[in-house]
Amino acid sequence: MVDEDVKYMKQALRLAKKAADNGDVPIGCVIVHNDKVIARGYNRRNVDKSSLAHAEIAAIKKASKVIGDWRLEDCTIYITLEPCQMCAGAIVQARIPRCVIGCMNPKAGCAGSIINLLDIKEFNHQVELKRGVLAEECSAILKDFFAKLRQEKKNNI
Numbered sequence: 001m002v003d004e005d006v007k008y009m010k011q012a013l014r015l016a017k018k019a020a021d022n023g024d025v026p027i028g029c030v031i032v033h034n035d036k037v038i039a040r041g042y043n044r045r046n047v048d049k050s051s052l053a054h055a056e057i058a059a060i061k062k063a064s065k066v067i068g069d070w071r072l073e074d075c076t077i078y079i080t081l082e083p084c085q086m087c088a089g090a091i092v093q094a095r096i097p098r099c100v101i102g103c104m105n106p107k108a109g110c111a112g113s114i115i116n117l118l119d120i121k122e123f124n125h126q127v128e129l130k131r132g133v134l135a136e137e138c139s140a141i142l143k144d145f146f147a148k149l150r151q152e153k154k155n156n157i
Contacts, residue, residue, distance in 0.1 A: 015042040029055035031063040039063035056087035080138040082109035088117035102138025
């Protein structure tokens with residue numbers, strides 16, 4: 001399973017780069033069903049001017065159309081950055097059984113950094129979690145993006 005996790009996280013990283021190219025925080029996501037990518041998403045908050053335009057939300061919406069159900073019970077979601085509270089909630093609501101995360105998000109992460117919404121026993125669904133797949137690469141794309149933003153801001157002062 002490790003090789004598969006790396007393979008799909010690399011695809012999520014390519015999507016994160018698309019987000020960065022659009023001026024959005026580089027976060028990418030793929031959803032896999034029966035060893036096939038059925039949905040992709042990347043952060044589009046700035047492009048769409050919407051706080052709902054997260055990579056995970058876009059991918060979950062597409063995967064539900066492909067599956068023909070809101071329940072994504074036989075899927076795995078791969079995300080370059082630990083999900084926020086909205087996206088972690090959507091993962092639980094979609095009944096996705098497994099979530100693979102690239103790097104953690106100590107300021108807003110809800111899969112273990114601040115809280116783990118994916119494993120609250122009182123909910124009717126919990127998510128198996130794997131952290132740290134291509135963590136350095138996932139973290140680097142974010143660090144580079146924000147360093148570039150800070151430099152641009154400095155140059156415009």
